[in-house]
Amino acid sequence: MKNKIIFSFNNLYIYTFFLIVCVLGNFPRLIRFDKLPNNISLSELLLYLLGIIWILFNLRKFLNLYRFYIFLSIIISLSFMVGVVKFGFDLTAFLYATRLILILMITSSLAIVAFEKFNNRYDLLFKRMLLFYTVGLIFGFLLYIFFPKSEDLWEFLSSFGIIFKGDPHINRFISIYFDPNFYASIGIIPILLSLLLYNRTHRYIYLVYGLLFIISIFLTVSRSGIAAFIMLFMYSLLKELLIVFNNLIIKRRLLYALTISFLLLLLTYPIYSESLDRLIERIVTIKSDESAYARYLSFTFGINIIEENLFFGTGYNYLASYMLSMGMLSSVDSSILTIICNFGIFLSIIIFFIVLIFLINLYMRVKTFKDVYLLSFIRYFYVYLIIIIFFSSNFNNILFYFFWITPVLFILFYLSLLSKNKNLQMRDTCVH
16 A cells, blocks of 8 residues: 555656646746746646655655765855855845755656656656657647737736736747747757657657657747757767768668658748748847847856856855846846856856766766667767757856756756666667
8 A cells, every 4th residue: 555655656746747847837837826936836836845745755765865966955055155144144045045956856856756667768768758748849839820929928818817927929939938049958858859769669750759849949940049959960960970981881770760851851841941031030130139139248247246256156046136136137148157156166166076077977887888879868968968058058047947957957867876777787778
């Protein structure tokens, strides 16, 4: 009886996570609760509650597996105390610091749940995750079709007494996150999952899934998001060309996949042709673009804050309180600048090395395994992270965006547990 209850709760926990992050997105934010900050929804609080309940019954297991979580939580707490010393206690900063610690908590605990449920069958886990993302994609296409002007959607919601202050977008794929720029970076995750599942199963349906997500990214007309995808695609292309030149042969399956993908892109061109034209126009007129100029001002402001608080920063997340008091957004656009502004040079360097050591150790463990598909996926995922962190995050503060950071951390924490499983080394690399 006890095992059944645990199994049911674990299923509730992980599938609630997939539902909120991959399907519902920002829809739950439409249910307003005045005492909550604008960018925290009731669904997010539900995840935190489920995570706390899980950890209360699995505390020893959690702490034994995640020293990484403890180190980062201590650094976040220390940074918050820096802010308290400098500026006094601030409730908004306290809530943001608590939120980041909770995000680390739920993603690491969910990874344990996923590992206990799927063990080394990561293909089954990622298949479930991809299916949830696909449902969210369908909702995104419905919004794109019925509300080509996002202001029409905000007005439609207001007719039901739901006030949502979103940005005005015309003929852009705003997705379930109501933001084309954030989605363009997030949408690459299911593309990588599709690629992994295609490589493992050789089923062309996963190429179709990937193509649909690629089309949706182009429909966002997001310069930074589309550029990030093109960078990842160029990495993939160069990698395959090197393999071809080294072996002097072209794999038949690769040739079929590339041919089908190219033909599907041609056949679906009418769907995204207008968005492609608008993207080119936005790139050409970037010097006179107001959003680009606003990002420049935000970048300049962030540099000034760093100069004033070089070594220990403003304290996490006292930058938000300071900017909100000036009638600005809660953060600068660049995630890297946000980190340095909040934590300062000293703590930022410590965070960088903690994360770097974690990623290197994860890669070295997986590299010793015989599963070539998993190793290839991690390489692509690492390249994706490098592109997002050092390129995309300078235009949109995506590193701290709930719907980006949670799936990324969840995947990394799950792969970390997976890489420590010795049974994976004995697993057959062929899946039928």
